[in-house]
Amino acid sequence: MTAKRIAIAGFQHETNCFGVTKAGLPEFEMADSWPGLLHGEKVILETEGMNLPIAGFAAAAQAAGIEVVPILWCSAEPSAHVTDHAFEAICGMLLNGIRDAGHIDGVYLDLHGAMVTESLADGEGEILRRVREVVGPEFPVVASLDLHANISAEMVEHADYLAIFRTYPHLDMADTGARCVPVLKRLLAGEPLYKAFQAVPYLIPLHAQYTGSTPFDEIYQLPVEFEQKDVLAEIALGFTAADFPDTGPSCVAYAATAQQATAAAGEIVDLFLAREADLDCSMLSLDEAVSKCRQKWGKPIVLADVQDNAGAGGTSDTTGLLAALIKGGAKKALMGLFYDPESARQAHEAGEGALVQLAIGAKSGLAGHVPVKAEFEVLALGDGTCRYTGEMYGGGVATLGKTAALRLVGHEAEIDLVATSVRNQCLDRAHFTHIGLNPKSYSVICVKSTTHFRADFEPIAGDVFPVSSPGTFLCDLEKIPYACIARRLPYTGDAAISQHKAEAH
Template identity: 65%
Template sequence: MRVKPRIAIAGFQHETNCFGTTMAGMAEFEMADSWPAMLHGDEVIAETRGMNLPVAGFAKAAEGAGMVLVPVQWCSAEPSAHVTDAAFETICGRLLDGLHAAGPLDGVFLDLHGAMVTETYADGEGEILRRVRALVGADLPIVVSLDLHANISAASVDLASYIAIFRTYPHLDMAETGARCVPVLQNLLAGKVLHKAFRQMEYLIPLHAQYTGATPGKQLYAALPHLEQGGVLADIALGFTAADFLDTRPSCVAYGPTAAAAVQAADRIAALFAELESQSEHPMLTPQQAAAIACQPRSGKLVVLADVQDNPGAGGTSDTTGLLAALAGAGAQGVLMGLFHDPQTAAAAHEAGRGGIFRAALGGRSGTSGDQPFEAEFQVVALGDGMCRYSGEMYGGGVATLGLTAALRLHGVEADITLVVTSIRNQCLDLAHFTHIGLQPEGFRTICVKSTAHFRADFEPVSSAVYPVAAPGVFPCDLGSFPYKNLHPDVKAAPAKA
């Protein structure tokens, strides 16, 4: 090993909703959305520096440790249906070409997601790792960061030297997870052997129930520091339920100084999962129940209604209107909603100009049963170019690209509802999604967000209560609504009842 080890770094991320409506092609990986556009070479470090991303955390810690970094590429596409074969082959080809051109290497860091499904490969990350391992050889350390919602295969664990996984949802520790790979890589380079153990669980946890500030996530992740005190590095993935293949399920990895220590830790985590199974189902409101709450008299902090089944961060279309229709029908007052993805309505608002009134059929184009466009008159409250600098903890330091954006208020009806419409899909997880266009959330009684849990980091401190709502969408949190075909026969799609 060189005095200053040369480490290649790269990222290729996608969270695949197998029941989604649109695929991720090259254009989706190349564009800027909630994360940066596709990055090459030195851009990988320069354009992510200071951001809460694994690649940024790894780069900062690795530079501090005296490693020489060889950045190759980094890209991410908004969650959607499958990654196209053309995009997968192109991006993998560039990754392998970059590694080959990097010259002598001492290690590789890969910033992956863990829930990528392509047209051909159900286990996208497993295929990426297979190709990288074939190129660099059996002995070169490959350390990997994965999302908390990863669906991990035994192949990925075998091929990677070490896997670190986010421990918070909302994902406040993405950069920290990348940084955790550095001391492990140093030990691997020094010849230390890590013994691996891997376990997969037998039930799925709905995404809105994976919030790590509540049961079961809170208890599961509280166990990890105790294991580390015993010399074992362990991590948990809660799984992404909208994928549909044999490895869709929660899992855990453990790395110990001995095989017995790793196995014991993995078994302990699996036993804890079994104990918590009956506590893994969280109730949701109907849109009508949510509207009734929005209409209740209140003073003090606002209430948050989470439209959890239309979360674009889980492959949702971000344009379903079930909750909006219920609120409007109930005559709800002081409501702020976002983000609705509707480029046509956003363009019409810009044409009408601020203060203008126009009629539109908003959203409702997902094809989801029970969903339809919301036809109404809207008054334009504010207009923007969609460049939104995040202010919250999760994405602070980054910039969301929303495209032409408009704040609209329902006109000519009893309900007082303001909503934000964008031209590019973006999960509403940061107060800046409203403040960047001049709206002040604290001035409203109720805020409705198209997000499952990420919004909690920024919205919970300003709210008195949070309610998940089961309006129609292409990301069902009621797991009985997914038409699964490829789950492992041992996996239950819903947890046991208490």
């Protein structure tokens, strides 16, 4: 019997509609947290063993005797909109690759689910529509999505199955890709799968989406329970910085009958509604964060600069928390990662051990943001090649560009920080250890990350606190100038639930 041939491809971007810089073709071609644009066999060779959906799918498919036909894979660091040029260029490569693949029996796509382009609110819906147009209505098409996907009816319509991460931090990316393989085999065998799609009628800020917390420890048990009934249930929590009507949590269920699928989706939404009041959307103010630094902890405390997360389209160069810690005289504090190519370059020119006057941060032109001007000692320098050691990205390599470890001098505060030349979310201790800084030796660790840092930093932390410091990825949803959102904000204690005006595009 001839092995089935499945075309595989990936095109990922998480779009912050309130971000500063857009994602053009060069951003997809360059390596950052993940490899740059890959073609053909390099898709397999350069992602093998990584915690990526396409790597998980490829390994599981090959183990099942399925031949994979790799087309391309790319991602860009989250930012403002994907340019029309980049979208059309990459879609063109993807579709031509499918057309030129010879006889294939199905398609697997590694997508994000929250892509917005200069002209399209629903990037993934359009990708799936175009793929469906090429392969036809009866052809099996499956895709994996990020937990933060904003799922649209068009995405559900054009894909036979959507698998979604179940953990945040995303420890199951490869596993999610692998979950598509048995479903694809069912589809290839002609088994019917009925779909049911329902949206949850409120938004959840990302720092409250930590799946190790209540109520998600209960919500994400439902897919496991449904599997015992041969029902596939997939849950997305949404990406709140994408401003269009489909933004927000939702679920998709698949089953042998429409009734089973509809019942499962309804049960999931009912649980979301029942547990809305249990969401923890709290953040410390800057003054409260400084106060935490003065308390005694057996292990380092972690302050998460959640609104300046490069992994959510933040500039990764705001200085609100740094300035507050300097003013408050914080002791033995470590901060990163600051996206500041200029300061990194100056440190490299000065050399290790030198004292250099720097203006740290605030280079992206955000209104009201100013750099921290001070003297720093250059502790260490690096080329930015950082091999991840934590569970989430372990085995992968970050490309940070020229990097500098710096120590504040001439102030009461004791602060070390890392400046890089490529924007990167601080989610792995290797971001510090690769340049000679040991996070365990500090009293305070400040990370520009929303939740992913928890996987590697929480095991060494005395406690973890999200901090409300200014940035372009707002976690206080009341402050986001939405124009198109069609769902309400989450319930936050005694405050009434707010309702934004919904305007369709």
